[in-house]
Amino acid sequence: MHRTALLVLATLTLAACGSKAEAPVEQIVVRQPGPAATPSPAPTPTAPQT
Amino acid sequence: MAGGEGEQLINSWLKIDADNVVTAIVPHCEMGQGAHSVLAQMLADELDADWSLVKVMQAPTDGSYVVTDTIRMFIAGGTMDAPDWLEPTWNGLFTKIGQLADGLITGGSSSIRTTGQHTMRIAGAAARQMLIGAAAKEWGVPAGEIVTANSTLSHQASGKSAPYAQFAAAAAEQDMPQTPQLKAPKDYRLMGTDAPRTDIPAKVDGTAQFGIDTKIPGQTMTYAAVRRAPVPGTKVAKMDASAAKAMPGVLQILNRGDFIAVVADSYWQAQQALNGITAEYTTAESKIRSSADQSAAFAAALDAAGETGGEEVIGKGKVAEAMQVVAKKLSAEYQAPYLAHAPLEPMNAAVWVRDGKCEVWTGTQVPLFARSAAAKALGLSKDDVTVHHPIMGGGFGRRLESDYVVMAARIGQATGYPVKMIWSREEDTQKGLFRPADMSRFTGGLDAKGRLAVYNNVFTQRHDPAEACDCAFYDIPHKSIRVAEAPLHLPFAAFRSVDHSQQAFFIESFIDEAAHAAGRDPVEFRLGMLGNSPRHKAVLEKVAAMANWSTKPAAGRGRGVALTQSFGSIVAEVVEVDMTGGTPKVTNVWCAADPGYAMNPDGFRNQMEGGIVMGLTAALYGEISLKDGAVEQSNFHDYQMMRLNECPAIAVEIINGDHQKLGGAGEPGLPPAAPALANAIFAASGERIRTMPMAKQFA
Numbered sequence: 001m002h003r004t005a006l007l008v009l010a011t012l013t014l015a016a017c018g019s020k021a022e023a024p025v026e027q028i029v030v031r032q033p034g035p036a037a038t039p040s041p042a043p044t045p046t047a048p049q050t
Numbered sequence: 051m052a053g054g055e056g057e058q059l060i061n062s063w064l065k066i067d068a069d070n071v072v073t074a075i076v077p078h079c080e081m082g083q084g085a086h087s088v089l090a091q092m093l094a095d096e097l098d099a100d101w102s103l104v105k106v107m108q109a110p111t112d113g114s115y116v117v118t119d120t121i122r123m124f125i126a127g128g129t130m131d132a133p134d135w136l137e138p139t140w141n142g143l144f145t146k147i148g149q150l151a152d153g154l155i156t157g158g159s160s161s162i163r164t165t166g167q168h169t170m171r172i173a174g175a176a177a178r179q180m181l182i183g184a185a186a187k188e189w190g191v192p193a194g195e196i197v198t199a200n201s202t203l204s205h206q207a208s209g210k211s212a213p214y215a216q217f218a219a220a221a222a223e224q225d226m227p228q229t230p231q232l233k234a235p236k237d238y239r240l241m242g243t244d245a246p247r248t249d250i251p252a253k254v255d256g257t258a259q260f261g262i263d264t265k266i267p268g269q270t271m272t273y274a275a276v277r278r279a280p281v282p283g284t285k286v287a288k289m290d291a292s293a294a295k296a297m298p299g300v301l302q303i304l305n306r307g308d309f310i311a312v313v314a315d316s317y318w319q320a321q322q323a324l325n326g327i328t329a330e331y332t333t334a335e336s337k338i339r340s341s342a343d344q345s346a347a348f349a350a351a352l353d354a355a356g357e358t359g360g361e362e363v364i365g366k367g368k369v370a371e372a373m374q375v376v377a378k379k380l381s382a383e384y385q386a387p388y389l390a391h392a393p394l395e396p397m398n399a400a401v402w403v404r405d406g407k408c409e410v411w412t413g414t415q416v417p418l419f420a421r422s423a424a425a426k427a428l429g430l431s432k433d434d435v436t437v438h439h440p441i442m443g444g445g446f447g448r449r450l451e452s453d454y455v456v457m458a459a460r461i462g463q464a465t466g467y468p469v470k471m472i473w474s475r476e477e478d479t480q481k482g483l484f485r486p487a488d489m490s491r492f493t494g495g496l497d498a499k500g501r502l503a504v505y506n507n508v509f510t511q512r513h514d515p516a517e518a519c520d521c522a523f524y525d526i527p528h529k530s531i532r533v534a535e536a537p538l539h540l541p542f543a544a545f546r547s548v549d550h551s552q553q554a555f556f557i558e559s560f561i562d563e564a565a566h567a568a569g570r571d572p573v574e575f576r577l578g579m580l581g582n583s584p585r586h587k588a589v590l591e592k593v594a595a596m597a598n599w600s601t602k603p604a605a606g607r608g609r610g611v612a613l614t615q616s617f618g619s620i621v622a623e624v625v626e627v628d629m630t631g632g633t634p635k636v637t638n639v640w641c642a643a644d645p646g647y648a649m650n651p652d653g654f655r656n657q658m659e660g661g662i663v664m665g666l667t668a669a670l671y672g673e674i675s676l677k678d679g680a681v682e683q684s685n686f687h688d689y690q691m692m693r694l695n696e697c698p699a700i701a702v703e704i705i706n707g708d709h710q711k712l713g714g715a716g717e718p719g720l721p722p723a724a725p726a727l728a729n730a731i732f733a734a735s736g737e738r739i740r741t742m743p744m745a746k747q748f749a
Contacts, residue, residue, distance in 0.1 A: 021429035024464050025286070026305035030295050033315065033467055034270045 058218035060180060061226055062114065063173035064093060066218040070201050072099045077109040077117050078165060079156040079415055080249060081393075081445035082660075083716045084653040087247040092166045092649060095240035096174030096233060098198040099214070106248050111417040111437040116148030119164035120155055138228070152418035157450050157544065158515075159617035159714020162649055167712055175230035177221065184220035185212065235647065235709050242706075244652035249441070261413035261440050264400040266468045271400070272301055274461045274471040275320035277327070278309040278481045281334040281679035282541055286310055288330040294323040303327070304464050311461050317472055334679050338539035341487075341675045345385065348489035348510045348536045352383075355508045355534035357493060363512070364520050367528030372504045376495025380567055382560055383492075385741045386552035388540050388674035388681075389485035390689060395443025396478040397454035400470035401462030403428065408435045408459060411470075413442035415449040423452035424459040446664075447544035451483055479689055480681040483543030484674055486511045489536075490556040500568035501578065502561070504528045509556065510536040511549065515617075518549035521557050523583040523615060524576070539676060546664060547717040550616040554721030555669070555728065555742060558612035562729040563738065572611050572729065573599055585644050585707045586613060589622045592642035596701060597624035603734075606630035607637070610729025612722035619645040619713030623662065623722040625698075627730040633748040634731055636666055636698040641719065643702065647709035654715050655702040661719025662700055667692040669724035670745040 053059040056068045065073045074090035086106040094104045109115040122144040132140040147153065178198055185203045186193040189210050196205050204211040214221075235242065252258035265271055279285055289310055291303045299319030304311040310327055314320035338344050351360075358370070373379070399412035401424075408428055414420045414437070421437045428435075442449060458471040473481075490509035497503040505526045509519060512533045519531050545551050565575035573594045580587040590613050594600070603609055606629055613622040626638040641658050648654040671690040675682045683689040728739045739747060 021427065021463060022307075022460075024304050024460075025307045026289060026303075027464055028291055028295055028303040030300050030302060033272050033301055 058222055060177040060218060060222050061173055063170060064097070064177055066214050068215055070100075070213040070215040071103050071105055072097065072201065072214070073105045073107050074170070075107050075109045076170075077115045077154060078161040079413075079417070079439060079442065079445070080108070081156070081413070081415065081442035081449070083657060084247055084249070084650065085156065085161040086249055087245070088162055088650045088653055089166045089170045090248065091240050091245045092162070093170040093174035095238055096171045097178045098200070098239070099174070100200040101240055101245050103201055104248070108439065111154065111421060111439060113149040113418070116145060116153040116418070117155060117165050118145045118148050118153070119168040120158070120160045121148040121151070121153040123160060123164050124158065152416070152422050154416065154418040155450070156415045156445070157447065159619070159716040159718065163618060163646075163712035163714060166649065171232055172230060175232055176227045179227050179230050180221040180224040181214055181217050183224045184217040188217070188220065241649050242647065242651070245650060247653065259440050260395055260443050261400075261411060262395050262398045262443070262472060264411040264440065264470060266400065266402060266411070269402070269468045272313050272315060272465070272467060272469045273317040273320045274311045274313045274458070274469050275317065275324040276309050276311045276457060276461075276471060276473060276477060277324055277329075278477070279331040280480070281331065281336075282539065283336060284332045284334050286329050287332050290328045294326040297323040297326060299323075302465060304461060306460055309457060311471070313461065313465055313469055321474060336537075336539050336679065338537070338676070339679045340677060341387070344487055344539055344676060345489065348385070348487070351510050351534040351536035352489060352491050352508055355532060357506060358530075360508050360532035360534035362530065362532050363516070364529055364531040366526075366530075369504055369506050369528045369530040372528040373493070373495055373506070376503055377498045378496040378567060380494045380496070380560075380564055381492065382563055382740060383489065384556040384559060385489045386487060386555060387672065387742060388487045389545055389551075389668055389672045390479050390482060390674050390683070391444075391446040391448035391485070391543070391545060392479065392686075392689060392691070393442070393444025393446055393448060396475055397448070397473040397482070398471060399455045399458035400468065401458045402468040403459065403462040404466055406430065406434060408462065410435065410437045410455060410459065412437070412439060412455055412458070413445070413449060414439050414452065414455065415442075415445050415447075416452065420452040420455040423456050427456045427459050428463055446546045447548065448482065451543050453483070475686070476684045479684050484540045485545030485551060486513065486538050486540070486542050488552045490553070492556070492560045494560070494564060496564065496568050500570055502526050502564045502568075506530045507556075507560075508532040508534050509553070510534055511538070511552070513542060514544060514548045518553045518616065521561070523586045523613075524561070524579040525582055526579065539679070540674070540681070546661070547616055547720045550614065550717070550721040551665075551668065554612065554614045554616075555724040558614065558722065558725030559728050559740065562610065562725070562732070566732070576611070576613055585705075586615065586620050588705055588707065589613065589620045589642045589644050592703060592705060593622040593624050593640050596640040596642060596703060597626070597638070599624065606734065608730045608732070608734025610726045610731070610733055612725035612729065614718070614721040616718045616721050617714035618711065619643060619715070619718035620707070621658070621718045621722055623726045625723070625726040625730045627727060627734055629731065629734040634670065634727065634744060636696070636727065639666075639698050639700045639723070639726075641700065641702045642705065643718065644705040644707040645713040645715060645718070646711045647706045648704045648715075651704055654704060657715040658702045658719035659700050661717065662723050663692055663697060665720040665723025666698075666727060669727045669742055671743050673743045
């Protein structure tokens with residue numbers, strides 16, 4: 001079997017595993033960025049056309 | 051997906067707009083190899099489209115665009131064909147596997163020979179048939195009397211003619227033919243031609259947008275610089291950011307355990323602040339601290355395997371018995387170092403994590419893997435992560451990994467606002483994933499007629515593809531190829547041509563040594579073993595003719611040859627080197643290649659040339675070395691590329707050996723370059739180079 005196939009199967013296994021977000025060990029917030037970066041719906045960028 | 055305003059989606063892979071422009075929807079990623087353009091070319095030929103009216107669009111990162119035929123080739127090991135009655139089931143099975151396994155992959159030099167040949171051509175031919183069906187119905191004429199050319203339908207007897215756009219909507223209502231008739235090579239109009247690449251103009255005028263150029267519309271971008279622990283497997287034990295947090299532009303400083311990040315208003319500010327952070331790191335468990343340690347680990351594994359141990363990969367004949375009766379015994383040991391991929395565009399990803407969702411913009415060869423990796427890191431569902439993947443400034447296998455996407459996602463999770471993470475060149479060179487170092491030992495023997503009768507090889511690294519360790523096209527009666535795996539200190543990533551990148555150097559150097567030991571001309575020696583491999587023989591004869599092999603080079607110069615097969619393409623290269631200055635100067639490279647059929651000969655030559663330059667770079671200079679467990683090199687001053695003034699004249703000729711057995715283009719040009727150079731140096735100087743890189747051995 002092609003080794004990439006093993007990668008595919010490994011991914012299947014990985015997909016079956018649970019996931020967990022971890023908090024940072026240390027987080028220093030100096031300040032917030034400008035007001036333009038406050039959360040709002042993101043326009044979907046157009047797909048690149050070549 | 052659906053067509054946009056004024057566009058009609060004919061099938062999943064193409065749409066036609068009101069101006070008669072055909073847009074090919076291409077699932078594979080574009081990293082400079084020309085896949086977007088050539089796949090559109092294959093679709094357009096079967097569609098009988100006007101190439102000047104063809105555009106390319108990157109398919110969305112969506113499970114409906116998995117590359118079924120590529121997955122099928124990877125799993126079935128190159129066997130694409132199934133009986134007609136089984137084909138729908140077979141195809142459905144691999145599509146499902148692809149969807150489950152995030153199978154949207156650009157790699158393995160596979161785009162043309164899988165998706166191009168088995169998806170894009172069929173999509174184009176089917177759409178053409180649907181357009182004809184729609185026109186026949188409207189015009190009330192037999193479909194068989196309608197001809198197509200240059201995106202136009204016409205019916206000679208009635209004098210009717212119309213652009214495709216006129217029937218696009220009606221065509222979309224037609225049943226999609228599953229097995230449309232594909233063209234024979236004699237009928238190709240675009241395939242086999244140097245159709246101009248659609249992506250070049252934007253790259254020339256600077257409007258092309260790479261991942262590193264990402265700006266999220268309407269949002270202020272922030273930038274992250276990152277530093278990981280210098281030794282693989284270690285973590286940040288302590289961070290002092292007191293100076294950095296007072297520096298201009300700094301927004302946030304993160305210690306994420308395995309890396310430190312500074313987020314700032316600009317990338318420069320982020321990197322400057324990062325440079326001001328001091329840190330201590332945990333101790334590595336690996337006992338390998340230096341390149342010498344790594345070599346010792348390889349040697350120990352090979353010593354333990356001896357001449358018969360390790361896991362047998364190929365076994366043929368009776369090696370031990372045959373060695374007892376050979377006329378001349380041979381032995382050699384070769385070594386290759388770690389390599390960094392060093393794409394011009396360093397690793398980067400822009401992310402925006404908010405409201406339980408994550409949006410990612412990044413150049414990647416595996417957008418669905420990247421999506422899953424980001425989801426997993428953030429504890430989100432895959433459906434809550436969207437990945438946009440612009441064109442890449444080089445991939446070479448490095449962007450088959452999603453480590454950098456995960457890092458960016460974890461930074462974005464902490465900020466909650468849009469942030470673009472960019473690795474410095476130093477981070478990219480030192481802390482990435484690498485082409486593995488490797489060591490390979492050969493013993494062998496010549497029979498009384500000077501033929502290679504016994505070939506016994508053991509090496510330490512086996513990654514991909516499985517056949518890279520063999521030279522099956524040579525007829526050698528007794529053969530044993532074994533792997534004795536040894537630990538690697540640096541993490542692995544597939545490098546352009548993967549195992550072929552070092553195995554070709556080992557194998558074709560040894561074959562050359564055998565030729566010289568037999569007192570035979572290296573080309574004649576190889577031809578003598580190609581009785582069962584007519585395509586390989588033709589390629590080798592072609593390159594010998596191109597290089598005027600039978601003539602003697604000028605004094606101080608030497609020519610070396612190498613023959614390989616990788617990713618379905620057969621490639622032979624002759625390198626001429628000038629040693630009169632005491633160091634190797636490559637003056638010429640001749641390359642003959644049989645990819646089955648070159649769909650775009652100019653693009654194929656381009657890939658051979660790129661592979662040759664990358665192969666010569668690795669052969670002459672490429673080395674990632676270790677000191678105290680960390681990578682010593684940091685940037686292009688100490689991880690040197692072959693420069694423009696060193697680049698040899700390169701001539702490439704193509705043999706279209708079998709249009710039904712297509713080979714790849716992106717990788718096969720690289721493997722022969724290093725052994726051909728080593729063999730040329732031997733021919734010029736009598737010095738056999740068995741370890742890469744070569745240039746420093748003459749410094």
